[in-house]
Amino acid sequence: MRQSIAHPAGAGDGRPVAVVTGASEGFGRELASRIARDGYDLVIVARNRARLAELAAQLEGEHGAGVEVQSFDLTRPGQQLALAELVRAQPNLKLLVNNAAFSVVGEFAALATEKLQQMASLNFTAVCALSQAALQNADFCRGGTVLNVGSIGGTYPMPLDATYSATKAALDIFSKALAYEVAHDHTRDVKVQVAKLGGLNTAWNDRTMGPMREGAQPDRRMEAVRNEPAAAADAIWRQCKARKRSILYDCRRVRVQQAVFSLLPRLGSRLVYTFYSEECRRRG
Ligand SMILES: NC(=O)c1ccc[n+]([C@@H]2O[C@H](COP(=O)([O-])OP(=O)(O)OC[C@H]3O[C@@H](n4cnc5c(N)ncnc54)[C@H](OP(=O)(O)O)[C@@H]3O)[C@@H](O)[C@H]2O)c1
Numbered sequence: 359m360r361q362s363i364a365h366p367a368g369a370g371d372g373r374p375v376a377v378v379t380g381a382s383e384g385f386g387r388e389l390a391s392r393i394a395r396d397g398y399d400l401v402i403v404a405r406n407r408a409r410l411a412e413l414a415a416q417l418e419g420e421h422g423a424g425v426e427v428q429s430f431d432l433t434r435p436g437q438q439l440a441l442a443e444l445v446r447a448q449p450n451l452k453l454l455v456n457n458a459a460f461s462v463v464g465e466f467a468a469l470a471t472e473k474l475q476q477m478a479s480l481n482f483t484a485v486c487a488l489s490q491a492a493l494q495n496a497d498f499c500r501g502g503t504v505l506n507v508g509s510i511g512g513t514y515p516m517p518l519d520a521t522y523s524a525t526k527a528a529l530d531i532f533s534k535a536l537a538y539e540v541a542h543d544h545t546r547d548v549k550v551q552v553a554k555l556g557g558l559n560t561a562w563n564d565r566t567m568g569p570m571r572e573g574a575q576p577d578r579r580m581e582a583v584r585n586e587p588a589a590a591a592d593a594i595w596r597q598c599k600a601r602k603r604s605i606l607y608d609c610r611r612v613r614v615q616q617a618v619f620s621l622l623p624r625l626g627s628r629l630v631y632t633f634y635s636e637e638c639r640r641r642g
Contacts, residue, residue: 360447363399365424373424375450377401379432379441379488380458382409384560385507388591389455391417396599399424401448403441404458405431432458432484433476441484442491451498453598456485456529457507461522461566463634474521481525482532489536489550499546505598506533508552510612514619514626518634519566530554537604549601553594556612557584567634568642576640580633585609 362371376393380386382404390402394417402410407429414425428444430437445454459481462473485506492498511519512526533552540548557580570576590608597606607613619626 360444360449362449363401363424363426365399373397373399373450374452375399375401375448376453376455377403377445377448377451377488377492378455378457379403379484380507381413382406384562385555385558385587385590386455386457387413388587389457389595391420392591392595393453393455394421394423394425396595397423398453399426399450401426401428401444403428403430403432405429433480435479435483438479438484438487442487445488445491446494448495449497451492451495452502453505454488454492454498454502455505455507456488457505458484459507459522459525461519461562463519463522463566463638465518466520469521477521478525481522482528485529486532493540493546493548499548501547503549503551503598503601504533504536505594505606506550506552508533508554510554510556510616510619511630513554513616514623516634517627517631518638519630522566534604549604551598551604551606553598553606553608554612554616555585555590555594555608556615558587558590559584560587563637567637570640571642574640577633577637580637583611585612 376398378386378390381390381402390400394400400423402425404410410427414427417423417425430441432438462469489504492502492504506529508529509526511523512530516523530552533550537550540546540550585608593608594606597603
């Protein structure tokens, strides 16, 4: 059995605990701070230990939360299992947020095969291992929630981002199937939710397509529809803690876009292809 998380005021025993992957930046970081504000202690996970330590100090100072930093590369099966072991043994675990993900945008045939394998491993396999570990944790089975961070890009085909789109489609159907399964399981009080996010104003585009070329102008239309990660985290956290729904959207625009693109996948895919082709030309 793991120890309770060390607490700044020495009074952490009994507080609910959340494990959040991909908490070092972007949406995961914003969500972690809302979870801490609402009285949870946290285990925050990513590769960049320095960024996690900085966030831990912030959450301890601002919200009095106990925060444990865990640096794992979740593309690696051995590190997924090590984190799963920690999740299984975590006292008072009530929330697991599977948020860490990455993509590489470009012509499929030209992408590095190893990157595609790592993407499938992080975006989907790690989620299965950690979700299963949570369902094997007795404290979690009394009121726990799995929140899987998906994408509307998993609900219609995304050319030039095919593998990412497929991992998020797998995450989507996995989350819905598991949500139904646990709803029938009267030995557990567990909810499984999937958040369908649209374009966010994070470092995602720089990470997936590289930084802007010098002198290139960003696409103003795309910038206008991108949601701020803080606003997305507010909306998703509000719905997550209500535990009423299994599918969460961060704003109405994303919900409408998902409905239209799912009904008209050829139109959606053409728009995505055009956007990514132009964006890749603006970047390295
Ligand atoms: N941004 C968008 O437009 C968008 C749209 C729809 C859905 N989403 C989804 O929203 C979630 C968050 O996206 P974001 O925009 O906030 O992404 P982001 O800014 O790129 O942050 C990704 C997070 O995942 C962590 N991470 C990446 N690779 C990892 C690895 N191998 N092992 C462990 N952690 C790893 C990163 O930390 P380290 O680098 O320190 O490891 C970081 O904390 C993702 O699931 C994404 O698919 C994003």
